[in-house]
Amino acid sequence: DPKIIQKPKYLVAVTGSEKILICEQYLGHNAMYWYRQSAKKPLEFMFSYSYQKLMDNQTASSRFQPQSSKKNHLDLQITALKPDDSATYFCASRGTGGDTEVFFGKGTRLTVV
Amino acid sequence: QQKVQQSPESLTVSEGAMASLNCTFSDRSSDNFRWYRQHSGKGLEVLVSIFSDGEKEEGSFTAHLNRASLHVFLHIREPQPSDSALYLCAAPSNMGYKLTFGTGTSLLVDP
Numbered sequence: 001d002p003k004i005i006q007k008p009k010y011l012v013a014v015t016g017s018e019k020i021l022i023c024e025q026y027l028g029h030n031a032m033y034w035y036r037q038s039a040k041k042p043l044e045f046m047f048s049y050s051y052q053k054l055m056d057n058q059t060a061s062s063r064f065q066p067q068s069s070k071k072n073h074l075d076l077q078i079t080a081l082k083p084d085d086s087a088t089y090f091c092a093s094r095g096t097g098g099d100t101e102v103f104f105g106k107g108t109r110l111t112v113v
Numbered sequence: 114q115q116k117v118q119q120s121p122e123s124l125t126v127s128e129g130a131m132a133s134l135n136c137t138f139s140d141r142s143s144d145n146f147r148w149y150r151q152h153s154g155k156g157l158e159v160l161v162s163i164f165s166d167g168e169k170e171e172g173s174f175t176a177h178l179n180r181a182s183l184h185v186f187l188h189i190r191e192p193q194p195s196d197s198a199l200y201l202c203a204a205p206s207n208m209g210y211k212l213t214f215g216t217g218t219s220l221l222v223d224p
Contacts, residue, residue, distance in 0.1 A: 031210060042117070043157075043201065043214040056211060090157065094210070102147065102203075102212060106156035 003027045004105035006091050011110045013081050020067075021076040021108045023091030029103075031055075031094045032074040034066060037107070038087040046089075049074050081112045115140045117204050119215035127223050132189040134218045136202030139183065146185045147203040147212070148176055150196075157201065161187070192222045 007022040025032060034046040048056040052068040063085075065077045078085060091105040116139040126132045138146070145164045149157040161171040163178045163185065177186040185204075189196060199219050203212040 033210075035212075042216045043203075043212075045206075045211045045213070048210055050210075058211075101159055101162060103159065104149070104157040109154075 002106065004091055004093060004103055006089075006105040006108050008108060009106065011108055013110065013112050015081060015083060015112055017081050018077065018079045019081065019110070021078070021089050021091075021110070023074050023076070023105060025072050025074075025091070025093040025103075025105075027093055027095070027103060028072075029093035029095050030071070031096070032068070033092040033094075033102075034074065034076050035090045035092060035104075036087045037090060043090070047074075047076075078110075083112045086110055086112045115143065115204050115206050115213040117202055117213050117215040119200075119202050119218050121218060122216070123219040123221070125221045125223060126192060128193060129191050132192050132196075132220055132222070134187040134189075134200055134202075134220070136185045136187070136204075136215055137183050138185070138202075138204040138213075140204070141180055141183060143180070143204050145205055146176070146178060148174065148185075148187045149201045149203060151199045151201060151217075153198070160200075189220075192220070194222045194224050196220065197222045 004025045031050045067075045088107040088109045090107045094102045120135045147162045148160045160174045161176045163169045163176040173190045175188045199217040202215045
């Protein structure tokens with residue numbers, strides 16, 4: 001029974017379009033994150049949210065905008081999509097305290113054509 | 114800034130033989146490390162987390178941390194073909210909440 005739900009699992013988008021990747025977690029965590037996994041590259045941190053507030057943004061482009069409408073939601077809006085944005089995007093969450101686990105969702109595989 | 118490297122890039126072992134994976138990191142003050150597994154096209158499954166020097170065992174997975182030498186190892190006892198996957202090492206950033214990942218070791222367990 002997945003505790004971090006990402007939707008959709010697969011997504012194909014046209015260059016220049018806009019998409020929203022959905023993430024909901026049912027672990028009661030206050031910290032949520034987005035990571036990206038591109039071909040031949042390590043998993044890369046993008047954003048960190050705590051109590052629905054942005055804590056860290058390591059994404060150079062403003063085309064990537066996280067949105068937290070509820071405590072257990074952290075969606076990712078991507079505008080003006082480019083083929084280089086093709087990747088698998090993982091949502092993650094963590095409880096409070098220094099030594100708690102970080103759990104990942106199953107990812108959304110985005111292909112931009 | 115934390116740097117994480119994993120070796121080998123790929124590893125083939127026979128079913129039942131011990132598999133040993135290596136991860137090196139750059140920040141000696143780091144205090145928590147995680148090993149994840151990712152089957153092809155799937156999400157990340159946490160295997161073992163370790164927060165102090167020494168060993169920690171979770172089922173058939175044992176992590177060994179030596180911060181003085183900047184290494185954290187993963188040993189897999191009696192691996193099965195179903196253990197064939199990409200194994201990822203993650204170390205914390207200086208802020209603690211951000212994980213820096215290595216590029217992974219692709220493990221193939223031959224039946």
